[in-house]
Amino acid sequence: MAQGRRLLVLYGSQTGTAEEMAVHGSSRLALAGAAPICKSLSECSLQSLQQAEAAVFVVSTTGDGEAPLTMRRFWMTLRKRDLDQACLANLSYAVYGCGDSSYPKFNAVARRLDIRLQALGAKRLCDVVLGDEQSPLGVAQGLSEWTDRIASKLKLLHSDHMDKYLHTHQAMKYFLGSRDGASVKRKPMDFSDYEETVHSLSLCSQIVLFANGNPLSKQMCSGTKNAFSLLRLAGLSFSYFDTSLDQEIRESLTRRFQVNPPFVCGNGSILVSRDELRALEENITLGELSLQRLMCFQEPGDRYERSLNDDLRAGDCGENRTQHMWDSESISNHIPGIRESILKATVKFVSTLTKGRDFDVNDVRHVELKLPNEYRYKAGNVALIMPRNRPCCTERFLRLLRLNGNTIIDSINVSNSSFDFLLNRLNFRLPCTVREIVSSQLDLEGRPQPYLLHLLSYFADDAEEAERLAYFASTEGVEDRIEYCEKTKRTILNVLEDFPSLCKADFSHLLAILPRLQPRAYSIASSPLAHSQELHFCIVVVEYRSPLGRSLKKGVCSSYVSGLERFDCLPAAIFPDFGCGLAFNFFKPAIVIAAGSGIAPFRGILWERKMMKEQSLPVCSVLAIVGFRYRKADYMYEKDWEELFSNDHDAVLKLAFSRDGKQKEYVQHKIALFSDEIWDALTRGAVIYVAGSAGAMPRAVEEAFIKVAAERIRDPRSLEQWTHELKTKRLRVESW
Ligand SMILES: Cc1cc2nc3c(=O)[nH]c(=O)nc-3n(C[C@H](O)[C@H](O)[C@H](O)COP(=O)(O)OP(=O)(O)OC[C@H]3O[C@@H](n4cnc5c(N)ncnc54)[C@H](O)[C@@H]3O)c2cc1C
Ligand SMILES: Cc1cc2nc3c(=O)[nH]c(=O)nc-3n(C[C@H](O)[C@H](O)[C@H](O)COP(=O)(O)O)c2cc1C
Known part of the structure; x- marks a missing residue:
């Protein structure tokens, strides 16, 4: 090619x-x-x-x-x-x-x-x-x-x-244009290795130089001159931006390089100072140049204020406290058909389902949202929720990088068109504050993968830190990395804190390499028929300590959702196909196995079934085995189960409380205990639906079913055939 x-x-x-x-x-x-x-x-x-x-x-x-x-x-x-x-x-x-x-x-x-x-x-x-x-x-x-x-x-x-060229190229990924150029930091390029730099620069279709500093220091000035000389010697065209060149230096550069600012280069970038920009805006004779392509280091102006306010108004929802820039665009890249599925629901309430104080149980929240009128979904569907970083993490990041969170970003330019794809990653609408970008985009509490440590090593300003990061990312450093990252469950933010010289990197470059915050999936725990225009979730608030006892870790999305209050706006997207792991058939006998938060999809499905039955539809029989730890502490939705399974001869509920008895009793043990009822349902063609933690449960459940069959099918080949059918056709698992 x-x-x-x-x-x-x-x-x-x-x-x-x-x-x-x-x-x-x-x-x-x-x-x-x-x-x-x-x-x-x-x-x-x-x-x-x-x-x-x-x-x-x-x-x-x-x-x-x-x-x-x-x-x-x-x-x-x-x-x-x-x-x-x-x-x-x-x-x-x-x-x-x-x-x-x-x-x-x-x-x-x-x-x-x-x-x-x-x-x-x-x-x-x-x-x-x-x-x-x-x-x-x-x-x-x-x-x-x-x-x-x-x-x-x-x-x-x-x-x-x-690899050799990565540094220079990474440093030219893209640039954020703010109204206050000084507060979005940039790092001067290192031109010390002439040959290597020219070589790598020659791969770029556009080169942009920043000479920044207010006023331009002598030192920066010589750096800038070097860069100019180098680019001209190499015969490369380039763009040059400066917000603060003083008249004298500017004139000497102009004389020396025989160019008159503003310099317009190949890709339409332009050198502008604040004054020039103002002049340009006044007499726009830019021809094919688009104003958007300018790096606008201008003072806050009416035009931008107005569009920002419009933006925030558009995101308003009831009396919400939280301002969301997140909208249909932010996850539309990822998931087919999701744009149509985005909804802005308002929180009705968030309540606690478990009594964690005296018992060893998870903190689980019931979240109830009010849906916009026109919204439709199916029982058993899954919704995606886009989290935001915890405010304390966002502020830590801003402090670390000495960024002013209120700085408004107006424009983003990629300096090399080969890297245009990076813009697809930026799912925020401009103008937007730096705080909003950090809060909604960066996976600050994600796991630092070795490839990320490798990339970060190019951005460390301190040679020792760079070496250490590269070592952690290397094969020789595996054990130390496991000790450093995995055992302590360090987050990306922790790494930035541990390697202070990384914080001298440009924000725009970190934005290019840090992983994105991803939407999280949640089973919908409500039924469209029973809970009109509502959306319910049953969410475990993830909290744990690392084996080496570093500070308490919290799940990003579950913490975010658990902190929502009435009238807050929660953008979510319902994705019909996501629930295809379960794809509940309301007209075929069903065996339902759920543990912990795995009850969520079944609460919705079983309410739907009940409502259908009340409308005299010929719905399926259900045998449900549901597991919790303690009846007193985490028997969630007790009243719902009572209502769903009373006065219904075709619906049977068996409960397993793993910690109430002397011996632990899980859902798989109940399968063995009620094997006759199970076998009866299976011989009537029952489909098995399993939901819950992705740990040991799904496999233990599968094995329990195979054991039930093995006790009744003597012929090994028939048993093998039955097992194959179970795995490929009858067993539907949704685990997380
Ligand atoms: C189809 C589907 C349906 C789902 N439905 C539900 C649902 O109904 N209810 C629900 O609560 N969740 C559900 N989930 C899980 C949900 O999507 C999230 O993964 C979960 O809420 C955690 O997200 P978080 O952002 O809070 O945590 P994150 O910030 O993503 O942190 C989770 C990570 O923390 C680490 N971690 C967590 N606990 C420990 C521990 N004890 N020790 C060490 N490390 C740990 C693990 O690395 C884990 O991957 C579902 C997932 C899928 C795929
Ligand atoms: C619920 C769940 C199920 C998974 N199932 C499989 C699997 O069947 N086979 C596999 O190789 N990896 C499996 N994985 C591991 C993921 O493929 C792996 O973590 C991958 O890096 C995730 O990439 P993604 O974030 O792009 O989806 C599973 C992970 C999760 C959380």
Whole structure:
């Protein structure tokens, strides 16, 4: 592939890891001279694949070997039986899987995708790589080599030297234009290694220099001159921005380089000082230049004030306290059909379902939202909620980077069009405050993956810190990283605090490399028929201490939701296909197994069933086995269960309280105990629905069912057949 030819980098991601890998991979490919289009598989059609030169897939596996939500529609298209067997004959492709070998169906999606692409005639660029969360360097182990191999297969430039150039290129990712340029920090580029810099700069289609400082210091001035000389010597065109050049220096630069400001360069960037900008705005004769492309370091002006206020008004919802810039755009990139599903619900109330004070039980909240009138969903659906960082974390980050959270960002420019894909990651509408961006976009409490430590090492201003970060990201440093990160459950924010020189990095660069905050999925615990225009959730507030006893850790989304108050606005999206793990059939006998917060989807489903029955519909029989710890402390929705199972001969409820007796008794033990009733339902064709924690429960439940069958089916082959049918057709699990 010739330099500059485009290729698709497509990701299918459930919780953001594959997306981050795809962005990282795209950066490397862009550095090698490609102009990748990096996007979610939800935005990819078969036709766009057929038109591409090459497609690079980064896909994760979720559920029980299932495709992530973002790629389900794409996968269904690709699996269609009537597709021409050579329909992808012109496509070269590569697949990287994000998976975890502790799951039985390790990287099932990446494997299936690889096989299917080949079956449709596509040509492998290189072998599929199965990234593994369990491997010493995490799921990204092998990613860099994989992208480099692709780059060399595509005959891109310099694929073997990319790491060397990463620093310079990272430093040119994109720039945030604020009204107060000084408060969004930027870092001068290091031009000390002439050859290397020229080489790497020559890969860029546009170069932007900042000479910043108020007033411009002598030192900066010589740095700027060097940069000018270097770029001119290398024969590269460039753009130059300065907010504060004094007249004398400006004139000397103009004389020396025989150019007159404003300098207009290849891609339409322009040098402007505040005064010049004002003058420009007054007599707009910019021709093809778009004002948006200017880096506007101007004083707050009426125009911007007005649009900001409009923005906030648009986000208002009742008497809400929280201002959300988050809206349909912020997750529309990720999930097919979600734009239509976005709703802005208001909180009716949040209550506590458990009594944690005297018992060892989770803090679980019942959340009730009021839906906008026109909203429809189905019982058993899943909603996505976009969290925000805890205010204390947002403020810590702002303090660390010495950022003024109130600074308003007006514009974002990518300095190199090969990196345009980075703009897709920025799901906020401008203008927007720095605080809003930090609060809604950055995964501050996420896990610092080795690849992130590697990238951060380029941004550490202190050589020792840079070396240590690179060491943690390396194979030799695995054990120390596990000790440092995993055992203490350090967050990304903790790492920034531990390596102070990272905080000298530009905010815009950190924004480019830190992972995004991802929406979280929650089973809807209400029924459209029983709870008109309401949406209920049953949410465990995640709180834990790391094994090494660092401070208390809190789940981002569950903490956020638990802190909401009446009339707060909670943007959520209902995604009908998400619940397809359960896909409850109201007309076939059902065995329902739920533990802990796994009761959430069944509360909604069983209320729906009750309402349908009241309308004389021929609904299915239900045998439900539901598990809690203590009857007194976490028997959640007790009144609902009583109402749902009383006066209904076709509905039976068995309860398991694991900590009430001398011996622990879980739902799987109840399956054994009531095996006759279970077998009876199974012989009537019952479908089994399981929901709850993704830990040991789903497998223990599956084994309990197999044991029930093994006690009744003597012939080994028939038993094997029965087990196969159970796993492939009868058992539907939704676990988290
Ligand atoms: C289809 C589906 C439906 C779901 N439905 C529900 C539901 O109805 N109710 C519900 O509560 N959740 C549900 N979830 C889970 C939910 O999406 C979130 O994962 C959960 O609320 C945690 O999100 P968080 O942002 O609060 O925590 P995060 O900030 O994402 O933190 C969670 C992470 O913290 C770490 N962690 C948590 N506990 C410990 C511990 N004890 N020790 C060490 N590390 C730990 C783990 O790394 C874990 O991944 C569902 C998930 C899916 C996929
Ligand atoms: C609920 C759940 C189910 C998972 N199921 C599988 C699986 O069946 N096979 C597998 O290889 N990995 C599985 N994983 C691991 C993920 O694939 C892995 O963590 C991956 O890096 C996540 O990428 P994503 O954030 O892009 O979705 C599962 C993870 C979760 C949380």
